[in-house]
Amino acid sequence: MIRSYWFPLVIGLLIVLTSAAMLAALQPVAQPGAALDGVELLALTEVTQLEQRIMAEGEYLVGLRLGLKVDPLATELPLRLRLRHEGGLPRDLINLEVPLGATEQGVLEVRFAPIFTRATLHTSSPTLQLILEPPPLPEGADVRILVSRQTEPHGSVVVNGELDPIFALAFTPIYQHQRLDALWPVSRMAAQRPGPLGWPPFYPLLVGSFLVALMVALKHVLLVSRESG
C-alpha cells in the first residue's frame, strides 16, 4: 500500500516545488524616481561626489536607473555608487563601480543584491542615502547626469558637499516584487544573504525538499513498524 502511493507522492511534491519556484520568479518593477519635470543635464566635470536621499517606496530595492550622457572619451571610466541607511551606521550597504560605457540610450542601469528598505523593529531607517562618485574626467570629455527641478519626495541633490537648492537627481529605483511574498516573504529572507541563500526560490525549494525527505523517512518508519509488528 505504502509503496504503491510512494511514486505519485514524490511526483506531486515535485510539481508543488516547481510551481512554488516559478511563482517565486523575480519580477523587478521600476517605479518613478524624481519626476522628469524640468529636467536638465548637470556636467560632472568638476564633480567629485553627488548625494541624494531615496525615500524607498517598495520593500526590496534591487537597482537604480540613472540618466547619463557619456562622452566616448569616458566610456572606460568607472562611476562608483554607494548606498547607506540615512542617519545610520556610516557604512555602505552597496558599494560598487559601473563603467560609464554601460550606459545605453542615455540610461545607466545598476543592479545589486536586494536591500530591505522597510523600517521595522530590526531595521533602523526606511530612508537610503545614494552617493555617486564620478571619476576624474580627461580633458575635453563631457559627461552629464540627468537632474530634475522636482525635488519631492526625495529632496535636493548634494553636489560636492553643498546642497543644491533647485535640483534633485532624476533616478528610477527598481524594486523586486514577487507574488510569493504575499504568502511567504522569501524576498525578505533572501535580502542581503550570500550565495544561494540570496536567491528567493531557494527557500520554497528547501522546504519542498525537506518535505520529500520527511515523507521518505516516515515511509521507512512505517515499513519497519509493520515488519516488526
Add this chain to the structure above:
Amino acid sequence: MAAQWNVWKAEWAVISWLLPLALLHGLLYLALVPPWQHYDEPSHFEYAAQIAAGEFEAPGPQAVGISHAIAVSMYRHGFYPPGEHPNIEEARRIRLGYNQRVHPPLYYSVAAVPLGFLQDRSVELQLYGARMVSLVLYALSVLAAWRIAVTLLPDEPLMQLVIPLLLLFTPTFADLMTAVNSDVLVNFAALVLLLGCARLLRDGFQPMGLLLALFGLAVALFTKRTAIPMLVPFGLTLLWAGWRQPLPWRIWLPTGLSLLAGVSIASFRFERVEGALRILPRDWLLEFDRNHLRIYLDRWLLSVADWELSAPIYPEVVRVMFESFWARLAWGHISLGASVDLMARMLTVAVCIGLLVRGWQLRGQLPLWQQRSIWLCFAMVCVAWFVTIMHVHPLPPYGQWLHIPRGRYMFWAILPHLWLLALGWQGLFPQPWRRWATIGLLLLFVGLSSFAWSSVLVDFYYLT
C-alpha cells in the same frame, strides 16, 4: 560474509535517507535564522575568525577589523535596535558579547577551516561557512544517535529509527546545532562518548568502544569546561564494562560511600568563618578551579550553603531551564508559546509515570547490560540537571543581574533525555498500542519542529 554484506546493505539503506533528512532539516534552521541570531554567535564567530586570520594565541592587530566587520554586518541585519549602531569610528575592538577566549581553541580551530578559504569574501558568507561546519556535526550527531539506538536496542527496530528521529526533530537542538557555538562540538562529542559507552556496556572492554569513548570525552573536555560532568557516565561505564556481573548493594553502597568520603576529604575542609562552620575547597582544588573550572569554588560553596537566599531561586531556574530546553529558539527570545510549555510539562509528568510503569514491567526481563544502559541514561539526565542548576551559583548580591543557565547546557545529555522519554511514553500504553504510540510520539516531534520553524519565520520575517 554474505550475512555481513546484508547488514551493511541494511545499514546503508537507513543512512541513505536519514543523513539527507538531517542535512535538510538542519539546513532549514541554518537558512531561516538570520545571521547573528543565535546564543553568543557574534563572539563565537569572532574567535574563529581571529584564528582563521592567524591570531591563534590572542587577539592581534586584525582583531579590530574583524570586530568592526562583524558589528557592521550585525547592523545591516537589524541586530541593533532602531537608532543604535556600533561605534566603528574608533580604531579599537568592539565588544560583541561574552569573551569566548576563555574556552580552549579546539572548536574554533575547526570552525576556522572554512573561514580560511573565505577570507576575502563577505563576513556573512564566512558566517554561513562556519554554520555549515555545525550542520555537518548536527548530521553526524543524528547518525551517532542512530548507532547508539542500534547498539542498545538490538531487538527493537522501530525504536532504532525513532530515537535518532526524535533527536533530529527536537527544534531547540536543531537550532543550536546549526549555530556557530562551541556547544555544537561538545554535543557531538557527547554522543560519540555515549556510543563508545554503549558498546562498552554491551560487549565489555573492546578497542572500538574504548576508542570512541576516549575520543568523545577528550574532544568534549578540550572544547568546553561544561564537558567535565561527562566524566560521570564515562567512569560508570568503565566500572560496569570491567565488572559484568550484578553488583550487590552490600558491596557497591559502602564502596561508593567510602570513595565519596575519600574524595570529599581530599578536596574540602571545614573552617570557622565569622563564627559559622563553613566548608571550603582545599588549596589544590582552589588552584585547579581558578585555572580550569572557573566556578569560583570558595564563593560557590558559600552561595550554595546559603539556603535562605538560594532556595527561592531554584524553582525559577528549573522553569527557565525546562522551557528553554524544549521551546526557546535563537537567543532564547523566540518562544513556542505557553501552550507548548504546558504540553511539555504535561508530557514530562506523564512520561515520569510511564517510566515507573515500564520499569516495573521490565524488571528482570532485560539483560544486565541493557538495565545498566538505562541507569546510565538516568545518571546522565540527573547529572546534567544538577550541574546546570548549580551553575546559577555563586549568586550575585541582592538586586544585581542573575544569570540563569539555559537548557542548552544540558544538551550533552539530550539523547538520554529522549530515550527515557520514549521509554516512559511506551509505558503509558498497553502492549498492542505501543507501536502506534511510538509513531505518534515521532509525529508529535515532527509537528513540534514544524511549529518551531514556522515560529522562526513569523518572528523574524512577518512580525517585524
